[in-house]
Amino acid sequence: MALLEILHHPDARLRKKAAPVQQIDARITQLVADMFETMYAAHGIGLAATQINVHERVVVIDLSEEKTEPLCLINAEIISKEGKMEHEEGCLSVPEYYEKVERAERIQVRALDTAGKTFEMDADGLLAVCIQHELDHLDGKLFVDYLSSLKQQRVRKKLEKLKKQQPKSPASGAAA
Ligand code: NI
Numbered sequence: 770m771a772l773l774e775i776l777h778h779p780d781a782r783l784r785k786k787a788a789p790v791q792q793i794d795a796r797i798t799q800l801v802a803d804m805f806e807t808m809y810a811a812h813g814i815g816l817a818a819t820q821i822n823v824h825e826r827v828v829v830i831d832l833s834e835e836k837t838e839p840l841c842l843i844n845a846e847i848i849s850k851e852g853k854m855e856h857e858e859g860c861l862s863v864p865e866y867y868e869k870v871e872r873a874e875r876i877q878v879r880a881l882d883t884a885g886k887t888f889e890m891d892a893d894g895l896l897a898v899c900i901q902h903e904l905d906h907l908d909g910k911l912f913v914d915y916l917s918s919l920k921q922q923r924v925r926k927k928l929e930k931l932k933k934q935q936p937k938s939p940a941s942g943a944a945a
Contacts, residue, residue, distance in 0.1 A: 773807045773821040778863045778911055778928060787817075787824045787907040789844045793885040797827065801841050801883055804829045809836055813861045815899045815945030817906030820862050828903040830945075832895055845880035845904060847873075848889070856898045858912045859944035864931060866924050867942050870915045872901045895943075902945050 776783050790797055800823060808816040808829055818827040830840040852874030859867045875893045878900060882888055892900055902912055913924050 770806045771803050772810055773803055775807065775811060775816075775820050775861050776822055777932075778860075778913065779925060780862075782822050783819060783862055783906070783911060784909040785819065785824045786909050787819050787826045790825050790827060790881070793843065793881065793883065797825075797843070798883060800825075800827060801829060805831070805839055805841075808861075811861050811944075813945055814895075814943045815903045816861060817903045819906045819909070826907050828900070828907070830896070830899050830903065832899065841883050842878065842880040842900070842903075843882070845878050845900070847876050847901070847904065848879050849877040851875040854894075854898070856895065857942075858898065858902060859942050860902070860912055861944045862906075863911060863913055863924060863928065864944075866913070866927060868913070868916055868920065870898075870902075870912050872898050876900060899945050 804816050804821065807821060814832050815830040818825050826844045828842045828845060831838055850873035853871055854874040855869045855871050857867050858870050874897065876897045877889065877891050879887065879889045913921055
């Protein structure tokens with residue numbers, strides 16, 4: 770297993786659209802394992818392959834306290850959306866910044882698991898937020914894109930400052 774480098778906003782590589790996984794083979798299995806390791810090490814609750822500069826549609830999520838509920842979604846699609854909710858979001862690619870974003874309240878998702886089997890699941894609450902956040906990453910989109918341009922400028926300034934300060938402090942909230 771290996772820890773992978775997480776790209777930070779405003780890196781242009783975060784804007785690339787990821788392609789569907791063609792074949793779930795040993796390379797993908799290794800990628801998924803490395804993504805979980807990287808996400809856990811960074812104290813995140815979700816990670817999209819785009820964030821580690823792999824432009825294929827792979828997402829890992831674990832919302833549990835003990836990191837015992839790993840969820841991997843490959844080639845995931847949202848097949849239905851319902852309602853609206855606002856939730857404070859954070860992102861491993863936008864360190865130490867949290868802001869409310871409006872998302873669908875309930876979603877239905879179809880994806881492949883790591884064995885290549887298609888499954889469908891319903892999600893609401895934080896899980897629904899996290900899945901929508903991660904699937905946005907695969908389309909080159911960040912949660913800060915939903916904010917006003919004034920807030921987006923503030924984020925950039927804050928990240929420029931953080932870049933100059935090393936070492937980084939660990940995340941203080943849930944980031945994905
Ligand atoms: Ni994120």
